[in-house]
Amino acid sequence: xxxxxxxxxxxxxxxxxxxxxxAASGFIFSNYPMNWVRQAPGKxxxxxSYIHHSVNVIHYADSVRGRFIISRDNAKNSLYLQxxxxxxxxxxxxxxxxxxxxxxxxxxxxxxxxxxVSS
Amino acid sequence: xIVMTQTPLSSPVTLGQSAxxxxxxxxxxxxxxxxxYLSWLHQRPGQPPRPLIYKISNRFSGVPDRxxxxxxxxxxxLKISRVEDEDVGVYYCTQASQFPYTFGQGTKLEI
Numbered sequence: 001x002x003x004x005x006x007x008x009x010x011x012x013x014x015x016x017x018x019x020x021x022x023a024a025s026g027f028i029f030s031n032y033p034m035n036w037v038r039q040a041p042g043k044x045x046x047x048x049s050y051i052h053h054s055v056n057v058i059h060y061a062d063s064v065r066g067r068f069i070i071s072r073d074n075a076k077n078s079l080y081l082q083x084x085x086x087x088x089x090x091x092x093x094x095x096x097x098x099x100x101x102x103x104x105x106x107x108x109x110x111x112x113x114x115x116x117v118s119s
Numbered sequence: 120x121i122v123m124t125q126t127p128l129s130s131p132v133t134l135g136q137s138a139x140x141x142x143x144x145x146x147x148x149x150x151x152x153x154x155x156y157l158s159w160l161h162q163r164p165g166q167p168p169r170p171l172i173y174k175i176s177n178r179f180s181g182v183p184d185r186x187x188x189x190x191x192x193x194x195x196x197l198k199i200s201r202v203e204d205e206d207v208g209v210y211y212c213t214q215a216s217q218f219p220y221t222f223g224q225g226t227k228l229e230i
Contacts, residue, residue, distance in 0.1 A: 035220070044209075044211065044222060044223075044224050044225045045160075045162075045168065045211055045213075045222045045225070046222070047213075047219060047220040047221065047222065050218065050220070059218045059219065060219075061219050062219070095167055095168075099215070100173075102152075102154070103173050103174065104156065104158045104170065104173035104174070104215060105156065105158065105213060105214075105215030105220050106158070106160065106168070106170060106213065107170050107173070107179070108170075109167040109168055109169070109170075110167065111167055112167055
């Protein structure tokens with residue numbers, strides 16, 4: 001069974017940084033692209049970033065490009081999101097989600113980790 | 120960026136009746152590989168989204184056949200037959216035909 005567990009969320013001041021992690025299990029992590037998606041309180045879903053599993057292909061949403069960096073460590077079955085220059089509007093639950101190539105963009109989701117940006 | 124527009128944004132339904140949600144994309148979702156990467160997700164309060172449908176009309180494993188998807192190009196529909204209590208929540212369409220991946224605003228299904 002696919003299992004994705006996010007961690008690293010918390011309270012951070014505007015302008016601060018945070019690094020999220022997503023631990024994957026139950027599948028061959030190195031065979032799947034991965035994503036970060038967020039959901040602000042009471043709002044809809046917003047895709048943030050994509051990283052391919054083998055080739056150096058990364059995409060970002062305009063809202064986070066230049067501030068967030070996605071990375072992965074296939075040996076550790078882990079996905080990361082380095083978030084810098086955080087703003088109030090970055091407050092959200094952050095999910096990691098797996099892409100099933102040729103099928104769908106998000107076929108498995110973690111439970112999410114809450115990031116609160118506030119002074 | 121492909122904009123996804125869902126209607127209605129809220130849908131009150133009666134148990135046992137049907138519900139239908141529309142999703143329209145600002146440009147065709149037909150990919151150069153011949154597939155149309157339109158999916159539907161369901162999110163219950165306090166839970167992560169759960170995938171329901173992929174490539175317009177294919178149900179994920181474990182999804183009841185009460186859920187069906189249809190459409191082509193830029194117009195898509197999710198139909199829920201014989202609505203049950205567990206179907207409450209928010210439904211999102213999403214496209215993977217082009218980056219950035221985008222979602223519809225969500226449709227809240229209320230009993």
